[in-house]
Amino acid sequence: MKIxxxxxxxxxxxxxxxxxxADGFEVFPVTSAQxxxxxxxxxxxxxxxIDVKMPERDGMYLIEExxxxxxxxxxxxxxxxxxxxxxxxxxxxxxPIFIAKPFTPDELLAKVRQxxx
Amino acid sequence: xxxxxxNRVRLDLNAAREIYETRIKAIRSPLGVTTLGFGFLSALKxxxxxxxxxxxxxxxxxxxxxxxxxxxxxxxTLCRIGPHSIPKEAVQAANPIANLALDRGVxxxxxxxxxxxxLSAEDPELADRAAIRLLPTPRxxxxxxxxxxxxMALMAAIPVFDGGDLLGAxxxxxxxxxxxxxxxxxRDTVFQQEIYKGRSIGTAxxxxxxxxxxxxxxxxxGKRAIGTRVSKEVKEHVLDKGERxxxxxxxxxxxxxxxxxxxxxxxxNRVGMLYVGVLEEKYVDIRRKALSILVLMTVAGMGLxxxxxxxxxxxxxxxxxxxxxxxxxxxxxxxxxEIGPISRDEIGVLQNTFKNMIVSLEERDRRRRAESDNRLxxxxxxxxxxxxxxxxxxxxxxxLTGVLTYTHMLLRRRDIGDDIRSDLETIAQSTERVRRIVxxxxxxxxxxxxxxxxxxxxxxxxxxxxxxxNQALVxxxxxxxxxxENLPVLTLDRNQVQSVLFNIIMNALxxxxxxxxxxxxxxxxxxxxDGGKKGVEIAVADTGCGxxxxxxxxxxxxxxxxxxxxxGTGLGLAVSYGIVQRHGGTIRVQSEAxxxxxxxxxxxxxxxxxxxxxxxx
Ligand SMILES: Nc1ncnc2c1ncn2[C@@H]1O[C@H](COP(=O)(O)OP(=O)(O)O)[C@@H](O)[C@H]1O
Ligand SMILES: [Mg+2]
Numbered sequence: 001m002k003i004x005x006x007x008x009x010x011x012x013x014x015x016x017x018x019x020x021x022a023d024g025f026e027v028f029p030v031t032s033a034q035x036x037x038x039x040x041x042x043x044x045x046x047x048x049x050i051d052v053k054m055p056e057r058d059g060m061y062l063i064e065e066x067x068x069x070x071x072x073x074x075x076x077x078x079x080x081x082x083x084x085x086x087x088x089x090x091x092x093x094x095x096p097i098f099i100a101k102p103f104t105p106d107e108l109l110a111k112v113r114q115x116x117x
Numbered sequence: 118x119x120x121x122x123x124n125r126v127r128l129d130l131n132a133a134r135e136i137y138e139t140r141i142k143a144i145r146s147p148l149g150v151t152t153l154g155f156g157f158l159s160a161l162k163x164x165x166x167x168x169x170x171x172x173x174x175x176x177x178x179x180x181x182x183x184x185x186x187x188x189x190x191x192x193x194t195l196c197r198i199g200p201h202s203i204p205k206e207a208v209q210a211a212n213p214i215a216n217l218a219l220d221r222g223v224x225x226x227x228x229x230x231x232x233x234x235x236l237s238a239e240d241p242e243l244a245d246r247a248a249i250r251l252l253p254t255p256r257x258x259x260x261x262x263x264x265x266x267x268x269m270a271l272m273a274a275i276p277v278f279d280g281g282d283l284l285g286a287x288x289x290x291x292x293x294x295x296x297x298x299x300x301x302x303x304r305d306t307v308f309q310q311e312i313y314k315g316r317s318i319g320t321a322x323x324x325x326x327x328x329x330x331x332x333x334x335x336x337x338x339g340k341r342a343i344g345t346r347v348s349k350e351v352k353e354h355v356l357d358k359g360e361r362x363x364x365x366x367x368x369x370x371x372x373x374x375x376x377x378x379x380x381x382x383x384x385x386n387r388v389g390m391l392y393v394g395v396l397e398e399k400y401v402d403i404r405r406k407a408l409s410i411l412v413l414m415t416v417a418g419m420g421l422x423x424x425x426x427x428x429x430x431x432x433x434x435x436x437x438x439x440x441x442x443x444x445x446x447x448x449x450x451x452x453x454x455e456i457g458p459i460s461r462d463e464i465g466v467l468q469n470t471f472k473n474m475i476v477s478l479e480e481r482d483r484r485r486r487a488e489s490d491n492r493l494x495x496x497x498x499x500x501x502x503x504x505x506x507x508x509x510x511x512x513x514x515x516x517l518t519g520v521l522t523y524t525h526m527l528l529r530r531r532d533i534g535d536d537i538r539s540d541l542e543t544i545a546q547s548t549e550r551v552r553r554i555v556x557x558x559x560x561x562x563x564x565x566x567x568x569x570x571x572x573x574x575x576x577x578x579x580x581x582x583x584x585x586x587n588q589a590l591v592x593x594x595x596x597x598x599x600x601x602e603n604l605p606v607l608t609l610d611r612n613q614v615q616s617v618l619f620n621i622i623m624n625a626l627x628x629x630x631x632x633x634x635x636x637x638x639x640x641x642x643x644x645x646x647d648g649g650k651k652g653v654e655i656a657v658a659d660t661g662c663g664x665x666x667x668x669x670x671x672x673x674x675x676x677x678x679x680x681x682x683x684x685g686t687g688l689g690l691a692v693s694y695g696i697v698q699r700h701g702g703t704i705r706v707q708s709e710a711x712x713x714x715x716x717x718x719x720x721x722x723x724x725x726x727x728x729x730x731x732x733x734x
Pocket of ligand 2: 685
């Protein structure tokens with residue numbers, strides 16, 4: 001299964017890739033919301049993992065765009081700013097699954113399985 | 118005459134809100150009772166969907182629910198009462214309230230916005246009922262979409278535990294879109310079906326955003342005005358600014374004397390409005406009638422009677438008018454208005470009450486000013502730590518993700534020696550510690566508004582104690598809860614107060630050696646400070662190490678901790694203090710070094726609950 005990971009920090013991308021690939025997922029890391037959208041146009045994914053705070057267009061923008069164009073696409077929101085306001089805002093625009101950074105491999109995998117059995 | 122109408126409409130809006138809240142309670146209680154049943158619990162434990170559906174259908178019939186279901190602790194729907202009672206959809210629409218109840222581990226109830234996907238999964242008929250075409254309405258704010266497809270619902274969700282394990286949640290609710298029960302109940306009980314010129318004089322409406330989704334306001338064609346919208350002016354005041362609005366307003370095609378207030382959903386977002394209104398025509402007409410009766414009476418030569426009536430009215434009404442004028446002045450900030458000579462009868466009593474009220478207002482005003490300097494300091498501290506925390510969280514949590522994941526990936530390997538493994542474990546533990554500190558900073562800095570709901574203190578304490586019980590047992594401590602009787606219900610932010618309790622009980626656990634005792638008790642108590650204001654006290658007493666006298670006044674400072682490096686952040690009590698203070702309460706500490714400590718939380722009984730804050734119950 002293919003997972004698109006969007007985060008402006010390389011270390012987060014590497015971490016997600018390392019963990020998810022070890023569990024048999026195919027991982028496509030991209031560093032911005034725009035790149036995520038162009039990648040999604042070209043390929044199908046089972047899940048998008050989205051960081052909230054990114055320069056230029058942020059994660060909330062990306063969630064809205066994905067919701068518009070691919071309403072059924074499962075998404076997981078991740079943020080280092082783990083407060084109810086962030087979680088609720090993301091939930092309100094259609095991405096209710098949240099994971100706080102930093103996370104352990106087990107925590108990340110549990111969330112991913114929660115979304116795509 | 119018109120201002121009398123305005124007053125009445127305001128009262129009517131309060132009554133309407135009460136009916137709205139009552140309906141929420143009437144969903145929440147039966148759901149709560151169902152989760153207590155043994156049969157339900159064992160069916161949930163074995164994921165026996167057919168049995169659960171049977172029970173849910175019975176429940177839905179009794180409690181008149183439109184939909185109901187069970188969500189597992191993995192947040193997937195196990196079953197529901199609709200036609201697709203065992204879900205088959207590949208990706209399930211999120212259930213916002215059940216997920217919140219699972220996340221927080223407490224029952225949640227209130228207003229919820231539901232997506233079309235969620236509704237059609239519950240029952241396609243509900244999705245049809247929810248869909249409302251927007252009708253062109255003069256004076257409404259422009260809106261792009263042609264149709265509303267989401268629904269607004271009253272819901273409750275109750276988490277179900279088996280011992281300490283979260284098994285799932287039971288949810289259920291009624292869809293408000295095109296529903297008539299609530300608005301008609303308001304009309305029938307509040308306006309008692311008064312009819313004026315063939316139409317009911319009083320009307321009620323529930324808005325989803327600015328859209329009428331449930332109403333007995335009639336459109337010119339005699340049908341319910343569903344799909345029309347509120348005027349831009351009202352929308353701006355009530356939905357955008359969150360104010361109550363009482364005025365003359367143009368509703369669909371007539372002038373009404375109206376009152377609106379915002380409806381907040383379970384997340385605290387303003388998602389709609391509650392409205393009551395009275396046809397203005399009726400009041401204009403009554404005034405005309407009253408005048409003509411007076412004229413008639415005079416003409417008929419009943420001058421004497423009229424004169425007597427007038428004298429009486431004057432004697433009673435003049436002091437009352439003065440009181441009304443005075444209370445207006447008080448509300449404008451003038452605390453020593455003239456209320457006229459004191460008379461001996463009931464009016465005198467009223468005047469005296471009023472005087473007392475002013476005295477206590479002055480008193481409160483003075484105290485507020487004295488406290489505010491102190492508070493300013495605290496909030497400045499909080500604000501600067503807040504800015505720091507936000508920055509730190511972003512900067513630290515990303516690299517920390519790398520450390521945490523790679524360490525754990527290494528730990529998964531079989532081919533490493535014990536020495537390397539133990540080094541890696543040290544890294545993992547230290548990283549956990551940084552994670553805790555950053556999270557603590559974030560929590561401390563957040564000065565979010567309180568999300569208050571009526572709360573039974575004993576239940577809240579009980580649920581907190583049961584969260585901690587196991588840890589206490591493992592540590593060899595006995596933990597006991599003595600609930601006080603007949604406690605008043607408080608309106609609290611449950612999650613925040615629970616985190617205060619959690620902090621304080623965990624501190625007691627940390628301070629107490631095996632064999633020690635922790636006793637938690639609740640009771641009614643008058644505040645020592647606030648002129649004997651009534652409140653509820655929660656005392657957490659331990660037989661632990663106690664607190665050195667010189668540390669007592671540092672306890673609540675952020676980062677003050679006596680715990681070993683890595684054990685404490687020194688933020689627990691600082692956060693707790695802020696939360697209790699925002700509830701208008703206090704935390705007291707008594708301690709004797711070597712013998713134990715008692716932390717006492719005092720929370721005031723809310724005498725004048727701010728109703729508009731509270732759509733959730
Ligand atoms: N029940 C208690 N008995 C003794 N000392 C306590 C108790 N509760 C709190 N303290 C003291 O108050 C300090 C601050 O507590 P807190 O703010 O919760 O931070 P932390 O628990 O992270 O140290 C503790 O380190 C401890 O010294
Ligand atoms: Mg603590």
